[in-house]
């Protein structure tokens with residue numbers, strides 16, 4: 001893989017000519033047979049995110065990622081590397097640990113076998129009683145491939161999977177200017193939703209729903225379809241890049257304070273210096289780039305150091321096939337992910353990790369999905385049931401909450417005899433593309 005590789009060039013994510021036209025049928029969202037095909041053809045073969053590297057700084061620190069009925073341990077080694085092992089004792093198969101923690105050795109709670117950080121068996125009760133010979137020093141936990149990118153720990157269950165950086169192509173090059181390792185997770189949720197996991201990827205593959213579902217967004221992220229860039233890549237990844245400036249076609253009523261004015265003022269730009277609303281939106285956005293360029297260093301925005309003019313003011317909302325979405329905002333890195341429920345294809349778990357880039361001299365941050373937060377790593381994940389919104393009242397009104405509110409209605413609609421296939425505008429090309437790449441995996445074309 002290199003910067004000149006052909007796959008770096010984006011396909012037009014707004015051109016249905018790039019599609020075969022595979023139907024997006026309702027059974028994909030509720031059929032147990034389809035969910036089984038996804039396990040066999042997709043989940044057991046892709047790269048998964050186990051957690052953040054910052055969670056396991058010291059040797060013996062480990063992440064536990066339980067995905068459907070599988071469970072994997074990613075453990076920091078003495079030499080600083082990270083190795084991944086199945087969370088299953090080689091003795092009788094017992095699952096050994098339930099949660100991320102830190103241990104010198106992992107001890108099976110059933111018969112007391114003790115496994116070192118390197119996966120090698122250190123102790124077995126009555127080692128002399130094995131006709132095969134004492135298993136200590138001989139047996140190892142079954143290992144998986146493990147790698148890191150973007151401050152995330154990744155693993156794959158497929159020994160033949162392509163290398164992580166190839167799998168992610170072209171994300172590592174596109175986002176090389178972001179110091180992703182330094183982003184601090186300030187809000188961390190895992191939310192049970194009554195919808196198939198694909199609802200989440202579908203939703204993040206288009207911005208067509210924004211004006212209806214998120215009316216607070218157009219005043220500060222331009223939602224006009226013709227000013228956005230829609231891109232997708234052969235491996236199924238895609239993004240919509242929108243300028244973070246007011247949409248010209250969505251005017252707030254006279255007298256309502258405009259959120260973009262506060263953003264301009266924050267960077268010493270006087271919003272009243274513009275002759276018109278259009279001027280404030282368009283020239284103000286250019287002036288904002290220039291002001292950030294001029295002032296980032298003295299203001300402590302050290303994460304702008306290598307970012308380009310698009311990256312310091314715009315919103316590339318990026319789906320990494322099949323189930324990870326990252327919003328690379330100028331000051332926030334937001335990680336969204338859906339994972340299937342182990343039994344019920346009509347349920348999923350939705351992960352929301354709000355991360356912020358540290359700004360020197362600031363002790364709090366504005367987390368775009370979770371409000372103002374202290375700028376420090378949260379220690380534990382909040383496990384919630386969305387429950388019509390009642391399970392997570394502190395996020396009410398946030399963009400991501402508005403998305404979650406749509407999940408059950410979409411799931412219900414997938415069962416209707418009135419639904420046969422989606423009827424898509426060009427700007428939703430990536431929704432069908434996602435399903436086509438998924439079909440490629442399930443039908444052995446990947």
Ligand SMILES: [Fe+2]
Nearest residue numbers: 209213214403
């Ligand atoms: Fe949305």
